Amino acid sequence: xxxxxxxxxxxxxxxxxxxxxxxxxxxxxxxxxxxxxxxxxxxxxxxxxxxxxxxxxxxxxxxxxxxxxxxxxxxxxxxxxxxxxxxxxxxxxxxxxxxxxxxxxxxxxxxxxxxxxxxxxxxxxxxxxxxxxxxxxxxxxxxxxxxxxxxxxxxxxxxx
Amino acid sequence: xxxxxxxxxxxxxxxxxxxxxxxxxxxxxxxxxxxxxxxxxxxxxxxxxxxxxxxxxxxxxxxxxxxxxxxxxxxxxxxxxxxxxxxxxxxxxxxxxxxxxxxxxxxxxxxxxxxxxxxxxxxxxxxxxxxxxxxxxxxxxxxxxxxxxxxxxxxxxxxxxxxxxxxxxxxxxxxxxxxxxxxxxxxxxxxxxxxxxxxxxxxxxxxxxxxxxxxxxxxxxxxxxxxxxxxxxxxxxxxxxxxxxxxxxxxxxxxxxxxxxxxxxxxxxxxxxxxxxxxxxxxxxxxxxxxxxxxxxxxxxxxxxxxxxxxxxxxxxxxxxxxxxxxxxxxxxxxxxxxxxxxxxxxxxxxxxxxxxxxxxxxxxxxxxxxxxxxxxxxxxxxxxxxxxxxxxxxxxxx
Numbered sequence: 001x002x003x004x005x006x007x008x009x010x011x012x013x014x015x016x017x018x019x020x021x022x023x024x025x026x027x028x029x030x031x032x033x034x035x036x037x038x039x040x041x042x043x044x045x046x047x048x049x050x051x052x053x054x055x056x057x058x059x060x061x062x063x064x065x066x067x068x069x070x071x072x073x074x075x076x077x078x079x080x081x082x083x084x085x086x087x088x089x090x091x092x093x094x095x096x097x098x099x100x101x102x103x104x105x106x107x108x109x110x111x112x113x114x115x116x117x118x119x120x121x122x123x124x125x126x127x128x129x130x131x132x133x134x135x136x137x138x139x140x141x142x143x144x145x146x147x148x149x150x151x152x153x154x155x156x157x158x159x160x
Numbered sequence: 161x162x163x164x165x166x167x168x169x170x171x172x173x174x175x176x177x178x179x180x181x182x183x184x185x186x187x188x189x190x191x192x193x194x195x196x197x198x199x200x201x202x203x204x205x206x207x208x209x210x211x212x213x214x215x216x217x218x219x220x221x222x223x224x225x226x227x228x229x230x231x232x233x234x235x236x237x238x239x240x241x242x243x244x245x246x247x248x249x250x251x252x253x254x255x256x257x258x259x260x261x262x263x264x265x266x267x268x269x270x271x272x273x274x275x276x277x278x279x280x281x282x283x284x285x286x287x288x289x290x291x292x293x294x295x296x297x298x299x300x301x302x303x304x305x306x307x308x309x310x311x312x313x314x315x316x317x318x319x320x321x322x323x324x325x326x327x328x329x330x331x332x333x334x335x336x337x338x339x340x341x342x343x344x345x346x347x348x349x350x351x352x353x354x355x356x357x358x359x360x361x362x363x364x365x366x367x368x369x370x371x372x373x374x375x376x377x378x379x380x381x382x383x384x385x386x387x388x389x390x391x392x393x394x395x396x397x398x399x400x401x402x403x404x405x406x407x408x409x410x411x412x413x414x415x416x417x418x419x420x421x422x423x424x425x426x427x428x429x430x431x432x433x434x435x436x437x438x439x440x441x442x443x444x445x446x447x448x449x450x451x452x453x454x455x456x457x458x459x460x461x462x463x464x465x466x467x468x469x470x471x472x473x474x475x476x477x478x479x480x481x482x483x484x485x486x487x488x489x490x491x492x493x494x495x496x497x498x499x500x501x502x503x504x505x506x507x508x509x510x511x512x513x514x515x516x517x518x519x520x521x522x523x524x525x526x527x528x529x530x531x532x533x534x535x536x537x538x539x540x541x542x543x544x545x546x547x548x549x550x551x552x553x554x555x556x557x558x559x
Contacts, residue, residue, distance in 0.1 A: 007255050
């Protein structure tokens with residue numbers, strides 16, 4: 001499904017997509033982590049009429065019910081709760097020496113002390129990937145560790 | 161201790177007068193702000209009117225507190241620009257740049273031109289023309305963002321293009337303000353080139369720097385209790401604003417750059433902590449601008465200001481029409497975008513204030529009357545945009 005994401009500078013983000021029955025749905029996420037879900041009227045297809053508003057916890061609950069992966073958001077929260085711990089995304093670039101090899105080959109944990117806790121490929125999220133997990137260019141690793149450790153992971157995967 | 165107290169009283173005679181005047185002014189502004197909000201309007205025009213009544217030639221004159229209000233107004237300007245810079249990040253700016261640059265140019269061309277022509281006709285000076293161009297060009301980010309959110313239009317198709325125009329204008333101010341500051345101070349071509357290239361360089365450095373080091377800097381500054389964060393961010397902002405003033409640029413630009421440099425959670429936190437302070441001193445800033453204008457100078461410029469307001473209302477509608485049409489909005493959405501963008505407010509006052517402070521006093525009354533008209537008219541008209549767009553519905557062609 002195509003989701004059109006637009007930036008609302010100073011406000012947040014706006015996501016728009018069309019349902020199977022032709023209705024258009026719009027979600028506005030604001031910076032205070034509130035979500036407004038709107039539908040568009042047949043009369044004026046540019047006006048979003050608010051269906052409901054969700055605060056942060058309600059949005060997480062709804063997402064869990066719907067089974068959507070919100071791992072990255074939760075990890076960001078976790079790293080905020082533990083001082084010194086950070087979470088960042090590291091992309092496997094084309095030309096990386098681990099493009100086409102397994103995650104275990106990189107020995108990322110042993111070499112840097114940081115953990116790869118998830119792998120995002122296209123719009124799929126592979127949580128807790130095993131050492132046998134293959135890596136391809138374009139994959140995004142979600143890494144948790146100290147800032148230095150994450151920087152090392154980045155260097156490791158960026159090296160040709 | 162008591163000797164110190166006696167000394168302080170001797171050095172600052174009339175401290176009671178200052179407290180009484182400032183307190184009364186702030187209290188009245190609080191009442192006026194409540195009235196404005198009840199009618200869904202911005203308090204900015206009412207603050208200006210209050211300033212007109214209180215100043216030179218007004219009903220009451222504030223003598224004791226004039227010095228304090230002048231400093232307070234400067235702090236208000238700095239805080240306004242700081243919180244504006246905090247509103248958006250380098251990533252947002254680059255994404256706006258990728259998509260909306262043509263709208264930004266249409267905005268500049270359509271809206272700065274009438275002001276420039278008016279400035280030239282009314283005051284017969286290039287500097288005044290440049291100042292008036294800025295006054296009519298820049299929409300009020302504060303009023304527009306508020307009206308869009310109040311009217312529940314955040315999810316609408318036209319809204320991203322409206323907010324994008326605000327971002328482009330705000331960033332353009334970082335270059336425009338030093339240019340005006342140098343010109344009204346009587347600087348020549350060399351000074352203008354130096355000031356503009358310095359501020360462009362500074363903006364680029366801050367934007368690129370905040371992408372790479374912003375998180376670390378923000379973390380250092382804001383990894384503490386609220387009180388310390390408030391003192392650190394406000395302190396740094398004043399230092400940078402002071403430095404940019406020393407360099408003959410506007411203090412406003414320095415404050416804006418500090419706001420841009422802070423990112424993510426740090427920006428959110430600073431905005432939250434500084435908002436109350438901003439509200440107090442920004443109100444003082446608007447009153448102070450009103451104070452600097454003699455109300456008896458307003459009636460002669462009223463016709464000119466009204467004509468200019470009507471023309472630039474139409475040009476802003478065309479701007480919003482063009483920008484939101486590029487995002488695929490229909491006629492009603494385009495009219496909504498245009499009418500909401502027509503509000504001029506804090507930046508017009510900032511530019512006018514800068515000119516007045518540098519001796520270009522004749523620009524003040526026109527700017528005040530112009531802002532009074534559009535800051536009130538635009539939010540009201542924006543509310544009825546769908547009805548106003550009706551004539552354009554069957555045959556959607558630009559007005």
